[in-house]
Amino acid sequence: MGTKTALKTGALLAVAAILGLGTVQGTLAAWNAAAASKTQTVATAQFSLSIKAEGAAAQQLSVSGQEVSLPGTTGLLPGTSRTTALTLTNTSDAGSGTLGAAVQVGSPRVSGALAAYLGTDIYRAQGTDCSVDAAPSQLELAQGKSAVLCLRTTLAGNAPATLGGAGAKITFALGATQHP
Amino acid sequence: MNKMTKGALATGLGVALLLGGGGTLAVWNSTVEANAGKIVTGDLELTAGQGTWSNASGQTIDPSTYKVVPGDQLRFSQPVTVELTGEQMRASLTVSDKLASSASYLSVANPVLTDVHGATVPAELVPASSGVYTASVLVTFPASTTGTTGAHTTNDLGKIGFKLEQNAPTNPTS
Numbered sequence: 001m002g003t004k005t006a007l008k009t010g011a012l013l014a015v016a017a018i019l020g021l022g023t024v025q026g027t028l029a030a031w032n033a034a035a036a037s038k039t040q041t042v043a044t045a046q047f048s049l050s051i052k053a054e055g056a057a058a059q060q061l062s063v064s065g066q067e068v069s070l071p072g073t074t075g076l077l078p079g080t081s082r083t084t085a086l087t088l089t090n091t092s093d094a095g096s097g098t099l100g101a102a103v104q105v106g107s108p109r110v111s112g113a114l115a116a117y118l119g120t121d122i123y124r125a126q127g128t129d130c131s132v133d134a135a136p137s138q139l140e141l142a143q144g145k146s147a148v149l150c151l152r153t154t155l156a157g158n159a160p161a162t163l164g165g166a167g168a169k170i171t172f173a174l175g176a177t178q179h180p
Numbered sequence: 181m182n183k184m185t186k187g188a189l190a191t192g193l194g195v196a197l198l199l200g201g202g203g204t205l206a207v208w209n210s211t212v213e214a215n216a217g218k219i220v221t222g223d224l225e226l227t228a229g230q231g232t233w234s235n236a237s238g239q240t241i242d243p244s245t246y247k248v249v250p251g252d253q254l255r256f257s258q259p260v261t262v263e264l265t266g267e268q269m270r271a272s273l274t275v276s277d278k279l280a281s282s283a284s285y286l287s288v289a290n291p292v293l294t295d296v297h298g299a300t301v302p303a304e305l306v307p308a309s310s311g312v313y314t315a316s317v318l319v320t321f322p323a324s325t326t327g328t329t330g331a332h333t334t335n336d337l338g339k340i341g342f343k344l345e346q347n348a349p350t351n352p353t354s
Contacts, residue, residue, distance in 0.1 A: 030346035031271075035228035036339045037258045040279055042286065042319055045247035046332040063328045095246030096235065178250060 045094040049101060049141075049176055052087045060091065061174060072170075078117075079157035083130045086149045088174070090141035099143045100180060106173035108151065114168035117159035122151050122172055140179055222266020222307075226273075226344040229259035229312070250330075251323035258315045260342050264307040270347040271305045277341030279317050285330035289318040291340060304347060315340055 052058035053070040061068060073082045092099040108120040124139055126132035130150035139147050153170065233243045236253045248254060256279065264271055275291045293301045293315050301313050317340065321330070 030348055031224040032343060032345040033224055033226035034276065034341060034343050035226045035260050036277065036341040037228055037231045039339050040231070040233075040243065040256060040337045041334055042243055042254065042281075042337060043245075043247045043334045044321065044330050044332060045249045047249070047328060063331070092249075093247055094249045094252075095241060096249070096252065099249050 045092055045099060047099060047101070047176070047178060048091045049103070049174065050089045050091045051174075052089070054085050058087075058089065067171065072167075073153060076153065076155045078155050078159040081152055081154040083150050083152045085125065085128065085130050086151060087146050088139075088141065088149055089146040090143050092143050094143060097143055099178065101141045101143075101176040102179040103139050103141060103147075104175040104177075105138065105149060106175070108170050108172040110168050110170050112168035113163060113166040114155070114159070117156040117163065118168050118170075119154040119156065120152065120170055122149055124148070125150050222269045223263060224265075224269065224271060224344060224346055225261075225263040226342060227261045227263075228342065229261065231256060231258040231340075233257075248321045250321050250325040252321045254319045256317045256319065256337075256340075258317075258340050259312050260315070261312050262305060262344055263310050264305060266307065268349040269307055270349070271344050272303065272347060273301055273305055273313060273342065273344050275315055275340065276343040277339060279319070279337040279340050281319075281335050281337055283330060283333070283335050285321065285325050286335055287320040287322060288337060289320070291315040291317045305344075315342070 047063070049061045050058040051061060051068060051070070056071050059068045059070075070084075070086065073084060076082050088103065090099075090101045092101065105122055105124075108122055110118045110120055123133045125148035128148045130148065130152075133150075141147055151170070151172075233241050233246070234255050234257070235241050235246070241254070243254070246254075260273075262271075262273060273293065275293060278291055279288050281288050293313060295301055295313055296311060302309065319337070
């Protein structure tokens with residue numbers, strides 16, 4: 001009787017062990033490994049133009065529309081004109097090197113005491129020669145390239161002498177669109 | 181004589197009885213050793229290589245100096261080397277972390293994981309599958325971007341991560 005009991009107990013133990021193993025197997029961890037790249041960044045370009053009057057330093061044009069002051073002209077007599085060459089440069093820094101700009105040049109506006117007697121116009125030079133009116137209001141600048149704009153001011157012949165020494169402010173707007 | 185015989189018989193019987201008790205005497209035994217041989221474990225390794233960037237023309241570029249504009253599309257390629265060893269070794273290779281941009285003007289696509297032949301990575305790798313796999317990610321600066329949105333900025337895209345995980349054998353040893 002003792003022997004039978006012992007055998008029976010042993011068999012039960014064996015079954016329990018097998019069941020136990022079966023349950024634990026579902027929670028066993030598998031091998032795994034991980035790897036990652038370095039942190040990656042992407043930088044965007046600056047889309048910008050600069051403008052430079054003769055004898056002065058170039059100034060960056062702000063996308064916020066803030067005015068840039070350029071050196072003016074002096075000693076203009078009634079019935080005479082003066083032309084100022086302005087060099088416009090596409091200073092964008094795209095990695096492709098192909099960030100062109102289609103530039104729209106607005107008409108100049110005059111304010112101040114001489115407004116009624118001061119005529120202005122702006123045009124693109126033939127190369128750098130402002131004596132020749134090459135093209136009107138829009139020009140295309142490839143990245144890194146420049147063009148010369150010519151601002152011509154003419155004081156009317158009938159400007160009164162009382163305006164001698166007076167000044168005027170001339171403004172014009174430039175617009176740029178990515179091109180192509 | 182009879183007494184002696186009787187005593188001897190008694191003695192012999194007593195001895196015989198002791199022998200029959202058995203439970204306290206040593207029984208014959210023998211031992212032998214067998215060489216079961218060595219068990220060598222398999223292996224599972226994953227190593228990231230050097231990632232590279234290229235532009236739409238397929239030229240390799242340096243993202244720290246190559247500045248994108250609306251209409252640009254860059255591709256990031258990150259290789260990983262998988263090594264699997266073991267008769268029952270089966271594993272799955274997945275992308276665990278993706279590149280992403282918090283900037284709304286940049287579009288970062290989901291990674292595409294391929295083998296050296298450009299084929300999609302199998303759902304289950306075996307030791308014969310060991311080799312280089314590449315995750316490819318397309319980053320686009322849409323041409324429809326207006327104004328100066330996103331101009332002159334640096335965008336952190338994070339890291340791309342990989343996980344190689346063993347698939348449990350279907351017939352484990354018991």
